[in-house]
Amino acid sequence: MRNRLMVHGALIAYTVLALFPIALILINSVKTREAIFDDPLALPTMESVTFVGFQKVLASTNFLLYFGNSLIVTMLALFCILLFGAMAAWALSEYRFMGNRVLALFLAFGIMIPIRLGTVSILELMVRLDLVNTLTALVLVYTAQGLPLAVMILSEFMRQVPAELKDAARCDGVGEISIFFKVILPLIRPAMATVAVFTMIPAWNDLWFPLILAPSDRTKTVTLGVQQFIGQYVTDWNSVLAALSLAVIPMLVLYALFSRQLIRGLTAGAVK
Amino acid sequence: MASVSLKELRKSYDGKSDVLAGIDLEIAHGEFVVLVGPSGCGKSTLLRMLCGLESITGGTMRIGERTVNHLPPAERGIAMVFQSYALYPHMTVYQNMAFGLKVAGKDKTAIRQRIGEAAAILKIDHLLERLPRELSGGQRQRVAIGRAIVREPQLFLFDEPLSNLDAALRVQTRLEIAKLHRQLDATIVYVTHDQVEAMTLGDKIVVMHEGHIQQAGSPLDLYQQPRNLFVAGFIGSPKMNFMAGTVLEAHANGVTALLNSGETVHAAVDGSGLRDGEKITLGLRAEHISESRGGSEVFIGEVSVVEHLGEANYIYVSHEGREDVVIRGDGERHVAPGQSITFSAESTAFHVFDEKGEARRRLRPGNMVSATRGLMRSA
Amino acid sequence: MKHEVKIWQLLLFLAPAVLVYGVFSALPLMQTLGQGFFVADDNGRAAFAGLQNFRTVLLDPDWSAGFWNAMVNNAKFFCLHMLLQNPIGLLLATLFSLKGLRGARTYRTLIFLPTLLSVVIIGFIWQLILSPLWGVGEKLMGFAGLAEWFAPWLGEEETALTAISMVSVWQYIGMPMMLIYAALLAVPDEIVEAAHVEGASAMRIFWQIKLPLIYPTLGLVTILTFVANFNAFDLIYSIKGALAGPNYSTDILGTLFYRTFFGYQAQVGNAYLGSAVATLMFLVILAGVGVYFVGVQRRLTRFAL
Numbered sequence: 001m002r003n004r005l006m007v008h009g010a011l012i013a014y015t016v017l018a019l020f021p022i023a024l025i026l027i028n029s030v031k032t033r034e035a036i037f038d039d040p041l042a043l044p045t046m047e048s049v050t051f052v053g054f055q056k057v058l059a060s061t062n063f064l065l066y067f068g069n070s071l072i073v074t075m076l077a078l079f080c081i082l083l084f085g086a087m088a089a090w091a092l093s094e095y096r097f098m099g100n101r102v103l104a105l106f107l108a109f110g111i112m113i114p115i116r117l118g119t120v121s122i123l124e125l126m127v128r129l130d131l132v133n134t135l136t137a138l139v140l141v142y143t144a145q146g147l148p149l150a151v152m153i154l155s156e157f158m159r160q161v162p163a164e165l166k167d168a169a170r171c172d173g174v175g176e177i178s179i180f181f182k183v184i185l186p187l188i189r190p191a192m193a194t195v196a197v198f199t200m201i202p203a204w205n206d207l208w209f210p211l212i213l214a215p216s217d218r219t220k221t222v223t224l225g226v227q228q229f230i231g232q233y234v235t236d237w238n239s240v241l242a243a244l245s246l247a248v249i250p251m252l253v254l255y256a257l258f259s260r261q262l263i264r265g266l267t268a269g270a271v272k
Numbered sequence: 273m274a275s276v277s278l279k280e281l282r283k284s285y286d287g288k289s290d291v292l293a294g295i296d297l298e299i300a301h302g303e304f305v306v307l308v309g310p311s312g313c314g315k316s317t318l319l320r321m322l323c324g325l326e327s328i329t330g331g332t333m334r335i336g337e338r339t340v341n342h343l344p345p346a347e348r349g350i351a352m353v354f355q356s357y358a359l360y361p362h363m364t365v366y367q368n369m370a371f372g373l374k375v376a377g378k379d380k381t382a383i384r385q386r387i388g389e390a391a392a393i394l395k396i397d398h399l400l401e402r403l404p405r406e407l408s409g410g411q412r413q414r415v416a417i418g419r420a421i422v423r424e425p426q427l428f429l430f431d432e433p434l435s436n437l438d439a440a441l442r443v444q445t446r447l448e449i450a451k452l453h454r455q456l457d458a459t460i461v462y463v464t465h466d467q468v469e470a471m472t473l474g475d476k477i478v479v480m481h482e483g484h485i486q487q488a489g490s491p492l493d494l495y496q497q498p499r500n501l502f503v504a505g506f507i508g509s510p511k512m513n514f515m516a517g518t519v520l521e522a523h524a525n526g527v528t529a530l531l532n533s534g535e536t537v538h539a540a541v542d543g544s545g546l547r548d549g550e551k552i553t554l555g556l557r558a559e560h561i562s563e564s565r566g567g568s569e570v571f572i573g574e575v576s577v578v579e580h581l582g583e584a585n586y587i588y589v590s591h592e593g594r595e596d597v598v599i600r601g602d603g604e605r606h607v608a609p610g611q612s613i614t615f616s617a618e619s620t621a622f623h624v625f626d627e628k629g630e631a632r633r634r635l636r637p638g639n640m641v642s643a644t645r646g647l648m649r650s651a
Numbered sequence: 652m653k654h655e656v657k658i659w660q661l662l663l664f665l666a667p668a669v670l671v672y673g674v675f676s677a678l679p680l681m682q683t684l685g686q687g688f689f690v691a692d693d694n695g696r697a698a699f700a701g702l703q704n705f706r707t708v709l710l711d712p713d714w715s716a717g718f719w720n721a722m723v724n725n726a727k728f729f730c731l732h733m734l735l736q737n738p739i740g741l742l743l744a745t746l747f748s749l750k751g752l753r754g755a756r757t758y759r760t761l762i763f764l765p766t767l768l769s770v771v772i773i774g775f776i777w778q779l780i781l782s783p784l785w786g787v788g789e790k791l792m793g794f795a796g797l798a799e800w801f802a803p804w805l806g807e808e809e810t811a812l813t814a815i816s817m818v819s820v821w822q823y824i825g826m827p828m829m830l831i832y833a834a835l836l837a838v839p840d841e842i843v844e845a846a847h848v849e850g851a852s853a854m855r856i857f858w859q860i861k862l863p864l865i866y867p868t869l870g871l872v873t874i875l876t877f878v879a880n881f882n883a884f885d886l887i888y889s890i891k892g893a894l895a896g897p898n899y900s901t902d903i904l905g906t907l908f909y910r911t912f913f914g915y916q917a918q919v920g921n922a923y924l925g926s927a928v929a930t931l932m933f934l935v936i937l938a939g940v941g942v943y944f945v946g947v948q949r950r951l952t953r954f955a956l
Contacts, residue, residue: 005744011758014743017821018762021776023785040787071903072938075721080671095656103669110676112874112940114882116905118679120686120912120922125679145677147668174659175915203731205769227771227889235692237785240775259760262731324846346850362863371859372849423849432841 022248031052036237053242057229062217063246066225073135073221074203077142081199082192084143085150093155094166098270110148115141116208126213128147141209144205146199153198157191158184184223190264198264204251222247274336274349274426274459276322282330283317283483291317292483295331299476304453304460309506313480315463316431322461323429324353338424346375351420352429353532356436357412359404359419366400369419375527376423383422390421393455408440418448421456428596433567434469441503444474467507470496479503496637500627504555510586511599512623515554522546525635527624529554533593537569539622542633552615555623558600560584563607567616573597575611589613674797680933687927697923704927720899721907721934724812728903729880731816732823737872739820740827743896745857747828759832766825774889777818781805806888808900815901819886824878827872834868835861874943881936882910904932 009175027043041049057063115122122141123132131137161184169179210224220228226247233239254257255262257271281295292314299305306313313514320326322333324345333340338477351372367389373383391397394414404412413433425534434442435447450473453460464470470477471491479502486506487499496506502513517531522543529537529552539553545571546552549555561567573589578598580603587599587607597613620636653953692698743762747755765773781788789801797909804814838861846856879915884905887895893915895902909915 004752004915007749007752010707011746011762013741015758016759018765021773021780022764022768024780025776031669038783040785041790080667084668084671087664091661091664095661097656097863098708099662101663104921105666107672110672112878113680113888113933113936114878115676116678116882116884117908118676118681118683118931120926121679122675125675140671140675147672151668176656177663188741201767205771205885207769207771214709223769223771225748226769226775230775231892240722240779248768251767251769252764255764263763325847325848341888344850345848350848352845352848353843354845356839356841358839358841360842360846360860371851375850375855419849421843 010188022252025241025244025248029238029245033237036241050238051236051242053236053240054246056233056236056239057246060196061225061229062220062261063222063225063243065218066220067250069135069219070204070222073138073142074200076139077146077203078196078200080139080143081146081150082195085147085195086154086185086188086192087160087180088147089151089154090184092151107148110145111144111152115145119208119212122255123212131213133214133219134212135219136222137260138166138209138219141207142199142203142215146195146203148158149198151194154188155196157188161187193261193264274514275299275303276427276459276461278331279333280331281318281321281328282320282506283326284329284343285291285316290329290483292321295485297485297488298480299459299461302457302459302477304450304462306470306471306476306480307461307463307478307480308465308470309486312482313485315465315478315480319352319431319461319463323350324428335361341521349426350429351422351425352426353431355382355432355434357404357416358519359412359415361404364401364403365396365407365415365418368415368586369405369422372419372423373404385606386422386424387418391417392451393421394418397441406516408444409437409578413437413445415518417452425471426459428458428460432461432464433462434466442469450475470507479506479509485550497631497634498623499631501553501555501625503630504625508557510558510598510600512560513556513595515556515594515597517552517554519543519546519548519550519552521548522550526619527552527632528623530596535569535571537622538619539624540620540635541622541624543624543636546624546632551627552628553625555625556597556617556621557590558598559616560621561596561597561599561615563587563599563605563613563615565614565616567618567621569619569622570614570616571597572612572614575607575609576611578607578609587613589615656904680739684861684930684933685926686923687930689922689926690923700923704924705931708924708927708931716897717902717907718931721902722902724901725877725881725883725903727812728816728819728883729877731813732820732876732880733873735817735867736820736824737827737876741825741831741869743824743828744831744835745861747832755847761827763825763829770819770885773818773822774886777821778805778890779896783816807895808897809903811891811897815887815890816891819883820926822886827876829869830872836865849937870943874940877939877943878936880903881939882931892911904928904935908932 024040028040030051030053031044031053032050035042035044066149088107092100092107126132126137131140134194165183165187168181168184174182198262204221205223206221206225207227210219210221214220225241229239233243276297276299278295278297281292281297282290283292284290295318296303297305307318311313317326321328322335323604324340324343328341335348335350345352360371369387369390370383373386379388385607387400389396391400394417394419396411396414399411399415403438404415407415413436416433429566434445446469449462452458453473462473470492473490473528476488477491478493479486479492479504487494487503489497494503494507497505501514505514515531515533515537517529517537519527520530520536521528522545524542524544525540527539527541527546529539531537539554559612571591573591575587575651576590577588579586579588585601585603585607587601588596589599592597597615607613620634621633625634626632663708686697687704688699689697690703703817708714719859732860747759749755757834779785779787780791783789783801783803783806790799805809826892833919842860842864843856846860851860881904883903887903887906888909891901891906893906893913895906895910908925908928912922914919914920
């Protein structure tokens with residue numbers, strides 16, 4: 001089984017490559033400055049352990065606020081994407097009406113063409129709507145960004161719902177809106193997971209729109225906050241490492257809890 | 273073409289329970305052997321072990337003169353036709369058939385010649401440039417067989433090849449496979465769950481159940497002398513009638529039994545070894561029953577269901593103490609549900625199974641015709 | 652069965668999505684495209700200027716050097732991704748799909764982790780690792796006996812773009828890896844078994860059986876990489892700032908757009924020129940997508956498995 005050993009060897013090597021940068025940051029974020037430079041690869045010992053970086057970050061920035069902002073924006077955008085996306089997907093996949101094809105194409109276009117190109121006008125629009133430096137602006141933009149893909153994935157799934165289920169409900173006199181909420185939505189939960197994966201990650205990690213639309217301290221997201229903090233304190237290694245760790249740890253925790261669903265959602269939607 | 277020898281073959285996935293155990297089987301050169309049995313009996317596993325797709329946990333397997341336990345599939349001299357045909361979707365029919373030969377390093381002329389011959393036999397020469405998705409199910413199946421033929425293997429393996437075809441095509445293809453067997457003088461191992469397919473195609477039928485071979489023999493052997501209750505119930509359509517009872521008297525030249533339904537029956541079966549009072553099961557095939565008092569053993573009952581087929585009808589007769597007995601009638605005599613009916617059979621028509629389900633040797637097993645037709649022939 | 656539905660119900664279902672998407676995505680895009688045809692006149696108001704902005708960006712010596720530099724860099728960026736990200740992703744996906752590989756799920760989960768993290772974070776982490784000040788990079792190369800080859804790649808003009816590209820590849824490999832893995836899973840077992848029975852080696856099965864059957868996915872991965880690369884901004888901005896140094900060697904279309912529109916340090920922002928740059932980006936991406944749909948998609952028919 002020499003082949004298998006080589007395979008495992010290659011995979012282990014790549015896994016180390018994938019993980020060590022993150023591990024490095026985490027380890028060093030709790031070491032003193034001397035320890036960081038003397039022996040970057042060593043684990044923190046009793047003497048070298050320190051949380052001064054974390055204290056600095058939490059003291060001089062509203063890190064928890066940024067985190068909360070990111071959470072609010074991502075969750076709200078996800079909710080809107082799922083709800084609006086499912087409704088539109090349902091209408092497009094279930095009903096025959098004039099302009100169905102055109103509308104579908106219109107939405108599909110948005111998958112390939114990045115929304116950022118319209119930033120110029122989006123900013124002007126936000127200014128006019130007085131939404132600059134609000135979380136609302138971010139939610140709207142991320143919803144608009146995620147809808148095309150969501151509609152495509154969800155409508156694929158909805159097409160596969162057996163017609164008998166829908167017809168049976170109609171025979172029972174259930175109205176279209178109730179059918180949507182009571183019959184269809186529960187059935188497409190796997191697809192919702194896929195959509196969640198594809199929309200949440202870009203929204204949470206985005207730098208561009210928070211930078212342009214909501215850069216005020218009140219509305220900063222974690223990504224923007226960390227980026228600016230690091231830009232400011234670039235020589236303060238403890239703080240920089242602590243900031244990076246703080247940005248990473250929530251994701252790691254979430255990933256550890258939900259990795260199975262996440263990957264399943266990713267591969268399920270991917271084959272389409 | 274080659275012979276195949278399996279000795280004490282064993283297969284286990286987890287080291288604890290055996291999926292296949294104690295498989296002993298000899299297949300002669302040019303024989304058409306059918307492995308048949310219900311789902312989960314191990315027939316597909318055995319086929320895959322022959323192929324080399326499953327490893328062998330114990331025992332020896334010989335194909336031709338060689339022990340092949342550790343040889344990869346390509347070196348065993350076998351070719352397999354998969355249930356779903358497994359054609360390469362992105363290659364034309366020609367390329368599908370050529371793939372294995374290219375792997376084996378044959379030159380282009382040899383490849384073209386072999387494919388040409390196989391295509392002619394299977395009548396797919398006009399399809400050589402098509403892709404699999406452009407073919408019908410029957411055509412795809414022939415390409416799959418063609419792919420096997422061109423490799424000129426010692427042993428052909430078929431994994432339920434007819435199960436994906438509709439009924440009419442199935443009968444037609446069955447005939448073609450039978451013809452192909454003679455044309456190629458091939459040794460074939462064929463897996464199916466359909467006992468009609470097994471009976472019509474096989475030189476030797478191997479009935480399997482729960483990982484063991486229940487009985488291996490010619491179709492007639494299995495029909496006339498099934499070795500146990502399972503084989504008796506599996507072979508023959510409709511299923512053999514079983515009647516429970518106890519032994520009154522048992523001798524080498526006959527057994528007298530008292531059925532739970534009250535009748536006393538005499539069966540022309542070698543009863544040596546049976547004790548008085550022992551619980552036994554009597555078996556009687558629907559086609560050996562006559563709708564009259566003509567036979568030596570007589571029964572009465574009430575008609576519950578009648579199924580009309582045109583050339584015959586199946587009459588289900590119920591009576592207290594036993595399960596419904598099905599009679600194959602000639603379809604001409606008028607029978608209706610609710611009627612009481614008298615039916616009979618000759619004592620030579622019965623099978624006797626002891627309390628372990630093992631059969632006793634029948635004294636005159638030869639094919640019988642329903643007594644209504646008035647003829648009786650012995651083996 | 653398409654059912655009879657009332658108009659108001661239909662509109663209810665469609666309205667929210669179409670409105671949000673239309674107002675905040677489609678309309679702005681079209682407006683931006685349009686705005687590229689205007690300039691600010693002396694009063695600061697918009698005046699129609701035809702193709703002037705485009706001519707400026709593409710041909711005017713003050714601007715065009717920057718534009719073409721960004722374009723070439725972006726193309727290099729894309730090529731590096733195609734050379735590294737997708738083949739390695741393919742390799743990893745193939746390894747994952749080997750039968751009976753123990754721990755496959757663990758490997759997958761762990762290797763996918765970087766893709767989830769923010770580009771900003773990743774950028775900084777690698778900046779630290781590659782920083783000559785810290786010395787971690789040098790030390791690690793020392794393990795392989797290559798300590799002398801270490802250089803501050805991120806800071807040097809010739810190597811900065813390559814270094815950043817590698818960081819980007821390192822992070823995003825998870826996506827093609829997962830997509831290709833899913834496609835490999837969809838190849839029916841029986842076909843692989845049939846090839847095995849016919850004597851094909853694992854290599855031959857991979858190249859002649861599995862790979863052709865996943866061409867559509869490979870095409871999809873390519874176009875997704877193209878769109879993502881020509882839209883990229885975050886990584887370069889977080890490592891190098893909007894100036895994309897050293898000496899614009901890491902400038903790509905995204906950073907050029909940002910700089911042109913919003914201005915940076917000495918350079919004043921010009922919304923109209925910025926729009927023109929955005930339009931050009933749009934055309935480049937559109938061209939790529941067009942090539943994909945017309946040329947590639949048609950030939951890579953998805954074989955009915």
